[in-house]
Each structure stands twice: as structure tokens, then as C-alpha cells.
Amino acid sequence: xxxxxxxxxxxxxxxxxxxxxxxxxxxxxxxxxxxxxLDSCAKQLTFDDVVEMTGASKSSxxxxxxxxxxxxxxxxxxxxxxxxxxYRPSAFSERFTNYIxxxxxxxxxxxxxxxxxxxxxLCSEDKFELRKTQAYKEHIIEMEELINKTIKKFxxxxxx
Numbered sequence: 556x557x558x559x560x561x562x563x564x565x566x567x568x569x570x571x572x573x574x575x576x577x578x579x580x581x582x583x584x585x586x587x588x589x590x591x592x593l594d595s596c597a598k599q600l601t602f603d604d605v606v607e608m609t610g611a612s613k614s615s616x617x618x619x620x621x622x623x624x625x626x627x628x629x630x631x632x633x634x635x636x637x638x639x640x641x642y643r644p645s646a647f648s649e650r651f652t653n654y655i656x657x658x659x660x661x662x663x664x665x666x667x668x669x670x671x672x673x674x675x676x677l678c679s680e681d682k683f684e685l686r687k688t689q690a691y692k693e694h695i696i697e698m699e700e701l702i703n704k705t706i707k708k709f710x711x712x713x714x715x
Contacts, residue, residue: 566593580628583611584619588628591644599641627653648709651702658699665692 570589574580580588587605594600600608606616620642623629627649631640644650665688672685 583615584622587619588623591629591642601639601641646713648706648713651706654702658695662695
């Protein structure tokens with residue numbers, strides 16, 4: 556096995572473990588996403604290519620591709636006159652936009668929690684919990700600002 560092929564396989568495995576543990580993706584979906592990230596410029600990968608590369612059943616590949624599409628991790632495109640779908644990783648700006656959606660929902664929960672805590676404070680521990688929740692909200696707002704800056708950078712790079 557060539558050094559570059561070995562390095563590629565190790566990277567796919569590293570990405571795969573990362574996507575499994577951090578993003579809670581299934582093992583096959585994690586490796587498919589890793590492959591798309593590594594090969595997005597070199598190849599236009601179809602469903603059949605993914606089945607062949609992974610050695611997995613068509614139903615398993617289909618399930619994982621649909622999950623990755625639903626989660627916004629990948630997209631597909633078609634070519635004129637060709638009925639096949641070609642898959643690729645979503646643009647970085649799109650992937651970061653998904654984080655913004657999660658943060659918006661988390662901010663909504665935090666606001667409701669703050670309101671609840673303010674109405675139900677009975678002791679000094681409750682005041683301490685309120686301060687911790689306020690500090691967490693500040694953190695979430697800072698993260699949102701940072702991610703929005705990153706999205707802008709990627710959109711500029713991607714020409715969007």
C-alpha cells in the first residue's frame with residue numbers, strides 16, 4: 556500500500572471517529588462524509604461509487620446518504636442529460652449556518668430558563684444558578700458572533 560493511500564485511509568478513519576463522537580453520526584455515514592471531504596475535488600461520487608467504495612449494502616448506503624442530506628452535511632447535484640446524483644460535502648458556510656440554528660434554539664431555551672429562574676428564586680443557591688445561566692447566555696451570544704464572522708469569511712471564499 557502506498558504511503559498516500561495509507562494516509563488517506565487513516566484520515567478517513569480519524570474523520571469517521573470524530574463525526575461519530577462529536578456529531579453522533581453512524582459509523583458508515585461518518586466514513587462516507589469523510590470520503591466526500593477528502594475526495595470532493597478529485598471525483599464526482601455517485602451512489603454506485605459510494606456502494607463500491609464502502610462495500611456496504613445499497614440500503615445502508617441509501618439510509619446514510621439520506622441522513623447526511625437531511626442533516627445538511629452533504630448536498631448533491633446533477634448534470635444535464637444524466638439522471639445520476641453526484642454527492643459532495645456541503646459548503647462550510649452552510650454547515651456553520653446549521654450551528655447558528657442550534658444556537659438560536661438554545662438561546663430561546665436559555666431566555667425561558669432565565670425568566671423561570673427570576674420568577675422562582677427562593678434562596679441564595681437559586682441566585683447563584685441565575686448568575687450561571689446569565690454567564691452561559693453571554694457565552695452563547697459570543698459564540699454566535701464568532702460563528703457569524705466565520706460564515707461571512709467562508710461565503711466570501713466560496714463566492715456566495
